[in-house]
Amino acid sequence: MKKVTINSVASHAGVSKKTVSRVLNNEPNVSAATREKVLKVFKELDYTPNPIARGLAQNRSFIIGCLYDNPSKSYITRVQTGALAACKENNYNLLIHPCELRGDDLINDIEQLLQTSRLDGVVLTPPFGDFEKLANFLKAKKIPYARVASALLEDDSISVRSNDEQGAYEITEHLISLGHKSIAFIKGHPDHSATEQRFKGYRRALASHGIEFDERLVEEGNFSYHSGVDSARSILDLSPRPTAVFASNDYMAAAVLKLATQRQLKVPDDISIAGFDNAPIARHIWPGLTTIAQPVEEMTKQAVTQLISHISQPQEQPYQVTLESRLITRESTAVIK
Amino acid sequence: MKKVTINSVASHAGVSKKTVSRVLNNEPNVSAATREKVLKVFKELDYTPNPIARGLAQNRSFIIGCLYDNPSKSYITRVQTGALAACKENNYNLLIHPCELRGDDLINDIEQLLQTSRLDGVVLTPPFGDFEKLANFLKAKKIPYARVASALLEDDSISVRSNDEQGAYEITEHLISLGHKSIAFIKGHPDHSATEQRFKGYRRALASHGIEFDERLVEEGNFSYHSGVDSARSILDLSPRPTAVFASNDYMAAAVLKLATQRQLKVPDDISIAGFDNAPIARHIWPGLTTIAQPVEEMTKQAVTQLISHISQPQEQPYQVTLESRLITRESTAVIK
DNA sequence: TTGCATTATGACACCGGTGTCAGGATTAGA
DNA sequence: TCTAATCCTGACACCGGTGTCATAATGCAA
Structure with a gap:
């Protein structure tokens, strides 16, 4: 043959x-x-x-690279799912490339990646979506890119974001509506713009319901489960103890839940706990976590779809979209006793 | 420039x-x-x-494909991590391709994949590692492949497996050593050979400690959290209730834990629970799950490394390795009261 | 110094597509 | 019916590497 x-x-x-x-x-x-x-x-x-021959003639590889540096494995999986769906529809392939945002040689690493695989485009997932240094580098190299981000961008790139500020506002308001006034907050990783957004939403909700913001109720986390444990310890040691905790993601919320349970506290009777992302763990534990569901797959899919269409026919107009998130209430939050 | x-x-x-x-x-x-x-x-x-030009001349793409169809996202992530490590060391790239083992058009799908991306090789992760139909197809197409599997293979392919039977034996023995005699078992997905292996280990442990095997204590699961919930319901409804449950993976074990907790049972005081895999969830919940840790990343890394070296210089001798797993005890198992 | 084996180098075709451009065929308009 | 415009088609170069083979340069023994 x-x-x-x-x-x-x-x-x-x-x-x-x-x-x-x-x-x-x-x-x-x-x-x-x-x-x-x-x-x-x-x-x-x-x-x-033969796609290789075609690639050589057109100087294209039909490969999209997906960059990530995210402590949440489940988030990565969801991002991949969305990116894969877009690639499949357009006969592209997806190359995955984990790397370190803070690494000294990030730029070198990416340069190496581009040289060894001639990517047609790159999708920047959080936190890279908000990392201007990388975006500028790609722009200089003339590599098309799309961003999945959280902050509102004011440039001409392709970007799909979620309204984290609004999501955080809603879930905080949910806690307030249950009667909570002392609501602790655990921040995410400082490199992620979502961290800032979620914090903003939390504060706006407090403000708009006349609850004074209390700095002592805020802990610095980094989205990892481990950081959630540390933050939870500080929060549960507070006196008086807050009646609710809003963690910036579900892993940290799960950590709070675990520590609270270890300390014989009943959730939600003694303390309400809310998370963010609607990660699988939110429904795998008891009580299930009240959280904010984000269309991560859809966001990434849209970003990659736009990226590919931009590659095929570069157009001028930017594509910037914001997708909404929604509140999911489970058993971890309840009316204050 | x-x-x-x-x-x-x-x-x-x-x-x-x-x-x-x-x-x-x-x-x-x-x-x-x-x-x-x-x-x-x-x-x-x-x-x-330019790797594309090189690829054209040598008819190579320098891309490895990773096939999977696994309900456990965390398992996929670990597989990817290992595969990526091996690729990075050898200047290969990793293409990820989820697909359905039972899909009618699996073979077509894979054929399409091979045609559109000219993969140099494919790594088959569970359950594909044990799926002879696919292996035979690849063999016929002369596409090099490596398997990450569970069953002991008797062919000339590259394969890295873990000793699931032994792991299951050990964790069952652990429960027995704590005084448990009525130990329920939740099977995994029938398409995964690990399912069979783990069941075997469970039975061997019972047998070697003179405990009679009781079919009523065995539930059919499929590795998903959801299936764990269903199985847990049946098990917890048994009378007398088993004093321990060994679920074939951590997700299902977590489901048992959730349901037990919902039913006001104390774990491990009222019932001990053991899982398998040492997935992140095993340490993210309270009580933490006693489980079997497998070197999934290492297994995949070895498989891909061998695959790449086979591609560069096809040799005759098969590479078949078995890596050991180890017992990790946490709070979900305790001496019977 | 000669003769022969060995090493170093380059010319050229080739991998399997796409872009450019010239020229033949067809159609429309006069 | 003739001319001009338009549509089809193919020859050929090219993308950026690698494989083959001929030949030039060198090394070594006689």
């Missing part, structure tokens, strides 16, 4: 390779009869074009 | 492209002086070879 190439198709169909190429790419200026004939040979020989 | 290609290097160094190619690939028959000269130009021009 010999390899089927554009040449074999051409000779079988009795036309030139260029004509075959035209049919392949749906180019105009091919008579219906010729097109028909070539398509028939495609089927007969079961021909599929 | 013009593009730097092998041609520009050649003209700068005053040699032919072929000689540059020789230096690039560390081929013999280049004089030290010439080699030196070319290497210097590499640096001056900051040259990096």
Whole structure:
């Protein structure tokens, strides 16, 4: 069984390779009869074009790179799911590349990546979506990119964001509506813009309900489960103890729950706990976590879809979209006793 | 800034492209002086070879595909981590491709994948590692592959497996040593060979400690959290209730824990619970799950490393390795009261 | 110094596509 | 029916590497 190439198709169909190429790419200026004939040979020989050769000729690889540096594995999985869906629809492939935002050689690492794999584009997922240094580097290198981010960007790039500020506002308001007035807050990783956004939403909700902001109720976390444990310790040691805790993501919220339970506290009777993201763990533990669900898959899918369409036909107008999140109430929050 | 290609290097160094190619690939028959000269130009021009062109000439893509169909997201993440490590070391890239084992068009899907991306090799992760149909297809297509599996294979392929049977034996023995005699078991997904292995280990432990196997204590799960909930319901409804539950993975064990807690049972006082895999959730919940830790990352890394070396220089001898797992005791298991 | 084996080097085709451009065929308009 | 515009088609170069093979340069023994 010999390899089927554009040449074999051409000779079988009795036309030139260029004509075959035209049919392949749906180019105009091919008579219906010729097109028909070539398509028939495609089927007969079961021909599929060699993407590598095509890539060489067009200087394209049909590969999108997905950059991430995120402590939340489940978040990464969701990002990948969305990116894969977009790639599949467009016959692209997805290359995954974890790397360190704070690494000294991040830029070198990315440069290396670009050189060894000739990516057609890159999708920057949190926290890279808000990391201007990297965006500028890619812009200088003329590598198309799209961002999944949280902050509101004011540039001409492709970006899909979620309204974290609003989500945080809503979940805080939910706690307030249950009668809570002393609500502790655990911040996320300082490199993530979502951290700032969620904190803002928390404060805005307090303010708009006349609750004074108390700095002592705020702990610095970094989105990892471990940081949640540390923060939880400080919060549970406070006296008086807050009646509710809003952690910036579900892993940290789960940590609070674990520590509280270890200390014989009843959740939500003794203390309410809320998270963010609607990670799997939010429903895998008891009590289930009240949280904010974000369309992470959809966000990434849109970003990658736009990226690919931008690669095929670079247009000028930026694509900036904000997707909404929604409150999911479970058993970890209840009316204050 | 013009593009730097092998041609520009050649003209700068005053040699032919072929000689540059020789230096690039560390081929013999280049004089030290010439080699030196070319290497210097590499640096001056900051040259990096174009992998696509190289791929075209050698009919290689320098991409490894990672196939999976696994309900456990954390398992996938670990597999990816290991595969990425091996790829990075060898300047390969990793393409991820989720697909459905039971899908009617699995073979078509994979065929499509191979045609559109010319993978150099494929790593089959559970449950594909034990899926002969796919292995045979790849063999027929002459696509190199490596397997991460559980069953003991008797063929000439590259495969890295873990000793699930032994792990299950040990954790069951651990429960027995705590005084448990009525130990329920939740099976995994029937398509995974690990399911069979773990069940075997469970039975062997019972047998070797003179405990009679009781079919009523066995539930069919599928590794998903949800299936764990269903199984847990049946088990907790048994009368007399087993004093311990061994679930084939941590997600299902977490489900048992959640349901037990919902029903006001104290773990481990009223019932001991053990899992398998040492997934993150095992330490994120309270009480932490006693479980079996498997070197998933290491297994995958070895498999991919071998795969790549096989691609570069196909050798005859198979590579089959079994890695050991180890028992991790946490708070979810205790001496029977 | 000559003769022969060995090493070093380059010319050239090739991998499998796409872009450019020229020229033939067809159609429309006069 | 003739001319001009438009549509089709193919020849050929090119993308940036690698493989083959011929030949030039060198090394070594006689």
